Amino acid sequence: MAREVDRTGASVHPGSMESKPSADAVTKPSEAEAARGFTRPLRDAVVHVVAGKRCPVTILPADVADLFARQPTVLDRVRCSACRQDFPASAFTWHGSDDRVGS
């Protein structure tokens, strides 16, 4: 039996730096995050996409970011700090990836 080095758990700091889009359709939480009940990595930076253009990054309040990590579909409206209006969560992507918010 060969020993394999698992590099898929490389350290990532969700929400703080741009991370490379993952090959998977949905980004997985780290083990520590999963242990806290998260089904997605904790991320707090979202980008509103309107008519193919990206608004400046919006930083979500901590409680909202926490909620999205636990229950990605629980909120259906997100406020864009650039537009100063609420929009459907599906109009946003997580900063640094192509993952749609709320999926």
Ligand SMILES: [Zn+2]
């Ligand atoms: Zn916007």
